[in-house]
Amino acid sequence: MRVAVCSTKGGVGKTTTAANLAAVLGQRGRTLAVDADAQEGLGRAFGVIAGHQDSLAGVLSDDKADVRSAIRTDVAEGVDLLPAHPSLNGVGVALAQQGGLITSIKRALRPVNASYDFVVIDTHADTGDLTLAAIAAADSVLTVFTSDPGSALGVVRLVSFLNTHRKFENTSAQLLGVVCSNWDRTGAAAREVAAALAETNLPIFTTRIPFSRRVASAALAKRPVVLRAPRSPVAMAYFSLADEALTAYREVLAA
Numbered sequence: 715m716r717v718a719v720c721s722t723k724g725g726v727g728k729t730t731t732a733a734n735l736a737a738v739l740g741q742r743g744r745t746l747a748v749d750a751d752a753q754e755g756l757g758r759a760f761g762v763i764a765g766h767q768d769s770l771a772g773v774l775s776d777d778k779a780d781v782r783s784a785i786r787t788d789v790a791e792g793v794d795l796l797p798a799h800p801s802l803n804g805v806g807v808a809l810a811q812q813g814g815l816i817t818s819i820k821r822a823l824r825p826v827n828a829s830y831d832f833v834v835i836d837t838h839a840d841t842g843d844l845t846l847a848a849i850a851a852a853d854s855v856l857t858v859f860t861s862d863p864g865s866a867l868g869v870v871r872l873v874s875f876l877n878t879h880r881k882f883e884n885t886s887a888q889l890l891g892v893v894c895s896n897w898d899r900t901g902a903a904a905r906e907v908a909a910a911l912a913e914t915n916l917p918i919f920t921t922r923i924p925f926s927r928r929v930a931s932a933a934l935a936k937r938p939v940v941l942r943a944p945r946s947p948v949a950m951a952y953f954s955l956a957d958e959a960l961t962a963y964r965e966v967l968a969a
Contacts, residue, residue: 715739715963716833717890718750718852722868722875724839726858727895730929730938731955732836733759735856737938738956740792743831746785749798750819750848756836757797760789761936769799773822774809781822790941794830796823806844815843816884820851841875846884849876854890854963859911861896861904866911873916888966889917890959897922917962921955924948 719732733756736747749756750770757764764784766772773779773796781796789795809815823833837848849855857872859865869892879885892911898904899922911918926948932939940949 715831715854715960716827716835716852717854717856717959717963718835718837718848718887720837720845720849720855720857720872721839721859721865722841722871723862723865726839726860726862726865726868727923727929728839728858729755729759729836730933731856731858731893731895731923731952732756732834733938734940734949734952735956735959736793736832736834737790737940738953739832739834740790742956743792744829745793745832745834746796746823746826746830747789747793748796748819748823748833748835748848748851750802750835750844751798751838752800752802752844753838754798754800757795758936759933759938760786760793760795762786762789762795762797764797764799766799766801769797769802770819770822771799771802771805774802774818775805781826785826790938802844806847810843815847816850817847819847823851841872846879849879849887850885852885852887854966855887856890856959857892858895859892859907860894861898861901861907863903863907863910866907869911869916870914890966891917891919891962893919893955894922896925898925919955919958919962921951921958923951923955
């Protein structure tokens with residue numbers, strides 16, 4: 715499974731979801747976490763800050779670079795990490811001008827794909843070209859929403875973006891599911907947003923990730939919450955999300 719975790723709105727828990735999903739999958743098979751966001755959030759979630767040369771940006775900017783030289787091994791149990799760098803945006807612009815951006819991440823990962831059971835790619839919170847390059851390197855997409863109505867609209871826009879580029883044959887990735895993050899079960903807004911998305915017939919995951927201050931504490935400790943507080947309710951929700959994502963992936967393959 716190569717899954718791109720996407721959203722069109724920041725602050726919805728996309729990177730936190732990617733980090734915890736990678737950490738859980740690492741306990742079930744060899745996993746590569748790929749940070750395709752110049753904000754470097756996925757790398758920082760595992761305590762990794764990279765320079766330009768030893769990051770995805772360096773790999774994409776040099777045709778002769780070996781992606782293995784930039785991968786950090788064993789940042790968590792079963793998890794290797796390809797970090798990002800702020801220069802990634804500029805590298806993306808240069809590649810777009812040359813016509814090579816859309817397939818850039820797919821090409822970069824090709825030498826190591828067979829080494830991993832799972833690849834989890836974190837993306838920038840938009841529908842820009844780097845996000846498309848990440849989706850083109852994946853075979854499935856997971857998107858995230860919260861109780862903010864804007865994030866629900868973002869889900870619809872992301873799915874439309876994915877469908878458009880499937881039609882253009884820029885990617886064959888399938889929508890794996892839509893997950894609710896920072897869930898407040900007592901909030902009316904959360905229930906209304908979830909109900910509105912349910913009417914779209916999109917594959918809404920049953921698992922809802924509850925709001926928890928443990929997530930912020932884990933971020934400060936530079937460890938995903940499933941590793942720092944594995945028995946907490948929020949960590950257990952991420953374990954459940956991984957199970958649901960794997961089940962959905964098998965169903966997508968069988969379809």
